[in-house]
Amino acid sequence: MHSFGYRANAVVTFAVTILAVMCGMASLSDNFNSPSPTADVKVLNINWFQKQPNGNDEVSLTLNISADLSSLFTWNTKQVFVFLAAEYETPQNALNQVSLWDGIIQSKEHAKFWIHTTNKYRFTDQGNNLRGKDFNLTLHWHIMPKTGKMFADKIVMTGYSLPEEYR
Template sequence: MHSFGYRANALLTFALTILALMCAIASFSDNFNFPSPSAQIQIVKFNWFQKQVHGNDEVSLTMNITADLQSLFTWNTKQLFIFVAAEYETPQNSLNQVQIGVRNLKCLSGMLLYLPKSMRNFGFKLQTSTVLLIREAIFVVRNST
């Protein structure tokens, strides 16, 4: 006949083995999630453009932002940190990035974003004193879980 300690050890070992197996299956299942978020940014108008004396240029613009981020939210996601960045080139640098807007989403109901006429002011920090060298700016939505 087995003692109480021997039976408790067998039960605890079995329970921990089942728990480890469940954790491995849950972690493995997250590898099959292929997120496909979509976002559209439309610039409605440029409010102002200010050229400052010390070399920094400031641009204020109004834009519509629409994003569907539901595919990024899985069973293991607690929150999403998203931001809009403007990317542009200058003669000195091949890639410059300016962070425009930040949002922290903590629930699935906020994964469908529609931000009409959201106004953001941001400054282009350039080594030169003119922003007219920028021919094209790309606006991207980035995320981090």
């Protein structure tokens, strides 16, 4: 009845159960955090703007991104993946989301940042609809936990537009 195997089994089962409950509670505790992040993005320059040989418009921007995401961090946060996407509508597509820049923040100390950069990924349209196009810049973040549920949210910034002519 109380053999070694029986006791070992009971101990392991109990340990795994406790570990699972602790993981679940750590994940649930994330729900009590109500973050208040801020972000501001300026388009400093249109470096160039052209139609590629395959007919798609492509533009290169210089951006100034400043954000304070430190309130997103809890004790269960492993990292925050943050990226800036241009979002716009064209006659062909109801939604276009093009990621321009991204970064990984691994600690609360680095979550308040300021960066001056050109777009890291190509800002290319499916077609040639970018001349004079109004677009939103959206700062998305994706919280990756040490364990449990992942969270994502965004700040939409409106009122950006591209020039009428290629340059």
